[in-house]
Amino acid sequence: MSSTLRIVNGKVYDPANDIDGQVRDVCILDGKIVDSVPEDAPTIDAHGMVVMPGGVDIHCHIAGSKVNLARKFQPEDHRYDPHPGTEYTRSGSGGVVPSTFATGYRYATMGYTTAMEAAVPPLSARHVLEELEDTPIIDKGYYVLMGNNSMLHQLLEKGRMEEFREAVAWWVKATKAYTIKLVNPGADEMWKGKKNANITALDQKIHAFDLTPRKVIKALIDVANDLGLPHPAHIHCNNLGHSGNYETTLETMRTAEGRRVHITHIQFHSYGGEVGKNPVSAARAISDFVNDNPNISADVGQVMFGKSVSMTADAPLAWMLRHVKERKWINADTECESGCGIIPFEYQQHVYTHTLQWAIGLELFLMAKDPWRMVLSTDHPNGGSFLNYPRLIRLLMDRDFRNQEATRVNQKAIGKTSLPDLTREYSMQEIAIVTRAGPARLLGLKNKGHLGVGADADITIYDEMDNKEEMFNAARFVIKDGHLFIKNHEFCADHSGRIFHIAPEYDKSIENEIRSFFDDYYSVQFDNYPVSDTHVHNTEVIANIPVT
Amino acid sequence: MDKNTATEKNTTIIKNATCTFCGCVCDDMELTVDLDEKCIIKSKNACVLGKAWFSEHSVDESRPVALIDGKEASLEDAIEEAAQILVNARFPIIYGLSDTTSEAQRQAVAMADYLSANIDSTSSVCHGPTGMGLQGVGEPTTTLGEVKNRADMVVYWGCNPTDCHPRLSTHFTVMPKGMYIPNGRKDRTVINVDIRSTSTTNIADLFVQLKPGSDYELLSALRSISRGRRLNPSIEEQTGVPMATIEDVAHRLMSCNYGILFFGMGLTMTRGRHYNTGALHLLAADLNEHTHFVVKPARGHGNVTGADTVMSWQTGYPFGVNFNRGYPRHEPGEFTTTDILVRGEADAACIIASDPIANFARPAIEHLKKIPVISFDPKPTPTSQIARVALTTACYGINVPGTVYRMDDIPIPLRPAFESPFPSDLDILKPLTERIRELKAH
Structure with a gap:
């Protein structure tokens, strides 16, 4: 049975197809955008409304082992924010780290229809996939942690680059991941040692290996490019949060040598000043570099005031934050693969560093010459919940609101930034780029983020309002895969969404070598490690980019 | 699945099978299975507890799939009776969950949500x-x-x-x-x-x-x-x-x-x-x-960690969760099962893969005996013997595939050894949940 729908009279913003607010029809047939539908097709009258592709979140933490630990250890986060079910939808709990069902529904309510979980140890692949299956409405995928992998370190230090590439491909395929993620590469060996140390420079030796972070970064950037992954290596740089770390970030970007790479939550990596002292803004230096180098893309990782949770595979970072205020702290080591740290946190307007972080994020947005490559994120929930996106959009679109907010924060910090001088206001089209079209293009999701013929019919319709925070808070209609499931702000259906992953080919002979490493150092059997095709449902393999 | 058929008896060998007896969830078992007798005759690498677990879970095909008030019943009738009991209860509770797959646990939480029930695992009496x-x-x-x-x-x-x-x-x-x-x-x-x-x-x-x-x-x-x-x-x-x-x-x-x-x-x-x-x-x-x-x-049951994990991702809370306001609330002491039973609040219970009659405190057992109970278990237990509806299920890991979470939260897949004529917990929970939704909609 075919399902059709025509959206009429709406102002359409579809930057990938150069449609900038023109009133035109959008037609849907069987879950896809088409040229036309029969005259008698059902219609939605979007008069006075804005029509956009569904939102795409390129970097958030919404599912998997660390997210679930953060849920489990914060009943206080959920208690005052219950998420009741409806006739069509499951119940759940909210807060900064919502339950899986609440996560899916709340993203959808804002008009987001795709979100990528950004950091999962391969050993927990089954776990994240099961949670993503229980995250309704939206399409999703996850990035697998590869930057602190002992087996890969061993291959790399011996210079066995062929085997390294095959092993990476095996790992990504075995875990049904979407791309390679690096978090503070090389640090886990130091962290798991007696001194709970961190790595501080790209050319520092990684404990126990004849290797440096730079070599790991370079090798994984190269492999992602050589394999033609739809989204390149996704990097959380070394020295997150430390004063003066912008130089590490610049060095990391230079290491790519012109090849594609994505630097995530770059705001957290844009600090000047001296180590151990108060940071200052280095947004200009970072922004200039990104502007000048089209091989680089980034998401901002904006800090928003209020509650957050620091949850990261960067365990030394969480240990540092634990000493800021001795609060409850989770550390979770994963054998041969990763570390993890979790700390409840709150960004406060009167605190110098927090204001500086807030301002640097806005600087990065406002200095970006190419919004397709500097896209929106809060590194949910690290910089703040994804529910802050509408407010962030207003900060970008409304200069008066931004200036008014800037009077409420730490003035000493604001004085160290160029935020007061930045008069730019994002247009509706630019918002459509940083929240949809840009992330979809960076992810290599050809059917997402636009409304051209053949695209997935993931469509959001907002009431056009002066207050952009109110406008983007709750879409009037949301359509996923051609199905209307939010109608006049109310859920009228449920939907399960798909899980995207990649499946690069590899030389099977690498399995013997990995098997023997597993026999020695892992606590699970090699044969029980890969996620079978029958384990998860509703998956879709995204093809590699042909490598020339 | 790694199956090497041996020649003499009708046996098969399952390599890298998983033992779900305790929270170690060892996944390096090599099981020799007698397919005619439907039993495991050898379990290489298993400890003394694992060996007992594997050898004792043969299938007794003469058992009925369901009993209602002690009388043989069809699975369909048992599901209908169970649905009626749960839908008509004012304070239904779901309990157990530590010896079943995470797939069944996910379905059990869904059922609790649709029922506005209380759900809790054996965690509340161990970790x-x-x-x-x-x-x-x-x-x-x-x-x-x-x-x-x-x-x-x-x-x-x-x-x-x-x-x-x-x-x-x-x-x-x-x-x-x-x-x-x-x-x-x-x-x-x-x-x-x-x-x-x-x-x-x-x-x-x-x-x-x-x-x-x-x-x-x-x-x-x-x-x-x-x-x-x-x-x-x-x-x-x-x-x-x-x-x-x-x-x-x-x-x-x-x-x-x-x-x-x-x-x-x-x-x-x-x-x-x-x-x-x-x-x-x-x-x-x-x-x-x-x-x-x-x-x-050092967690006990094979998938008790999974019960905490699944409940956390679906509700935000690891155990002791109540849905009676239409959303999950968590309060140990209030929504933990023994406490609910001792206070005499529950008026129907669905016990999945656990045996509270054999383990709970006396006042809790006394109350459980007064209310209609639905039990899911591969074996007859003291709980199944007092149950209004007793369902015979296939055993996870031995007959049922799926995922279990080891004591350190690592998900481990199951490789079943042989097929059981009985349904898995999930096979029953799915139609039971559907029936509950139908009845609730009217």
């Missing part, structure tokens, strides 16, 4: 206080492979893994060689802290015997030393442990390279409960000022 300790103070933790690769200090506190998790020491934590532990056992120090000596004491380098109920005091004393504070000499009298021993233990913990504290119900189900676990978690956290230190509960 529930560990979850509460976690909620209070956090937890530095690790996976078992990291213990194998790095831990030169292993502490067993209030637990007896040699008897209860026999392969924990031999396969994961004490005996094996690891990346930075080239000589295995020789490179590790094992300390056992308990109120009496057990089989685990025999494998320890140092045994610390403390007075019953003084765990919190001894943990606090060790924390004090790690924070550079002096102890009040009364600690000897309180704990029964000599000052020199306390100081020796503290210094050993502080000077190791990578230490782990395993603990059991000696801490969680004795005086102090979540105060004990909180103190233990904080001791491990404090020790990180000196070295790398982690903590891990």
Whole structure:
């Protein structure tokens, strides 16, 4: 049975197809955008409304082992924010780290229809996939942690680059991941040692290996490019949060040598000043570099005031934050693969560093010459919940609101930034780029983020309002895969969404070598490690980019 | 699946099968299966508990798939009766869940949501206080492979893994060689802290015997030393442990390279409960000022960790969850099953893969006997014998595929050995949930 729908009279913003607010029809047939539908097709009258592709979140933490630990250890986060079910939808709990069902529904309510979980140890692949299956409405995928992998370190230090590439491909395929993620590469060996140390420079030796972070970064950037992954290596740089770390970030970007790479939550990596002292803004230096180098893309990782949770595979970072205020702290080591740290946190307007972080994020947005490559994120929930996106959009679109907010924060910090001088206001089209079209293009999701013929019919319709925070808070209609499931702000259906992953080919002979490493150092059997095709449902393999 | 058909009997060998008896969830079993008799005749690599688990789960095809009021019934009739009982109850409770797959657990939480029921796992009578300790103070933790690769200090506190998790020491934590532990056992120090000596004491380098109920005091004393504070000499009298021993233990913990504290119900189900676990978690956290230190509960049932994990992702809370307001609420003591039963609040119970009649406190059992009970179990149990609707199910891991979560939260797949004529928990929960939704819609 075919399902059709025509959206009429709406102002359409579809930057990938150069449609900038023109009133035109959008037609849907069987879950896809088409040229036309029969005259008698059902219609939605979007008069006075804005029509956009569904939102795409390129970097958030919404599912998997660390997210679930953060849920489990914060009943206080959920208690005052219950998420009741409806006739069509499951119940759940909210807060900064919502339950899986609440996560899916709340993203959808804002008009987001795709979100990528950004950091999962391969050993927990089954776990994240099961949670993503229980995250309704939206399409999703996850990035697998590869930057602190002992087996890969061993291959790399011996210079066995062929085997390294095959092993990476095996790992990504075995875990049904979407791309390679690096978090503070090389640090886990130091962290798991007696001194709970961190790595501080790209050319520092990684404990126990004849290797440096730079070599790991370079090798994984190269492999992602050589394999033609739809989204390149996704990097959380070394020295997150430390004063003066912008130089590490610049060095990391230079290491790519012109090849594609994505630097995530770059705001957290844009600090000047001296180590151990108060940071200052280095947004200009970072922004200039990104502007000048089209091989680089980034998401901002904006800090928003209020509650957050620091949850990261960067365990030394969480240990540092634990000493800021001795609060409850989770550390979770994963054998041969990763570390993890979790700390409840709150960004406060009167605190110098927090204001500086807030301002640097806005600087990065406002200095970006190419919004397709500097896209929106809060590194949910690290910089703040994804529910802050509408407010962030207003900060970008409304200069008066931004200036008014800037009077409420730490003035000493604001004085160290160029935020007061930045008069730019994002247009509706630019918002459509940083929240949809840009992330979809960076992810290599050809059917997402636009409304051209053949695209997935993931469509959001907002009431056009002066207050952009109110406008983007709750879409009037949301359509996923051609199905209307939010109608006049109310859920009228449920939907399960798909899980995207990649499946690069590899030389099977690498399995013997990995098997023997597993026999020695892992606590699970090699044969029980890969996620079978029958384990998860509703998956879709995204093809590699042909490598020339 | 790795199947090599042997020639003589109609047997098959399943390699890398998973044992779901305890929280170790060993996944290196090699099972020889007699397909005619539908039983496992050999279980290579299994411990004594695992061998018993595999050999005792043969299938008795003469058993009825369902009993209603003790009389044989069809599965369809049993599901209808169960749905009617649950939908007509004012305070239905769902309990158990620790011996089934995470797929079935997910469905059980869905059913609780649609029913506006109470749902709770056996965690609330074992490591529930560990979850509460976690909620209070956090937890530095690790996976078992990291213990194998790095831990030169292993502490067993209030637990007896040699008897209860026999392969924990031999396969994961004490005996094996690891990346930075080239000589295995020789490179590790094992300390056992308990109120009496057990089989685990025999494998320890140092045994610390403390007075019953003084765990919190001894943990606090060790924390004090790690924070550079002096102890009040009364600690000897309180704990029964000599000052020199306390100081020796503290210094050993502080000077190791990578230490782990395993603990059991000696801490969680004795005086102090979540105060004990909180103190233990904080001791491990404090020790990180000196070295790398982690903590891990030695969880019991095969997938009790999965029950906590699944409930957390679907509701935000690990156990003791109530949906009667249309959204999940969590309150240990209020929404934990024994407490609900002792107060006489529940008016129907759905017991999945657990046997509360054999284990609960007497007043809780008395109430359970007064209300309609639906039971899911592969075997007849005291609970199934009092059940209004007793369902015979296939056994997870032996007949049913799926995922279980090991005690360190690592998901492990199951490779069933042979087919059962009985449905899995999930096979029943799905139509039961659908029927409940239909009845609720009217």
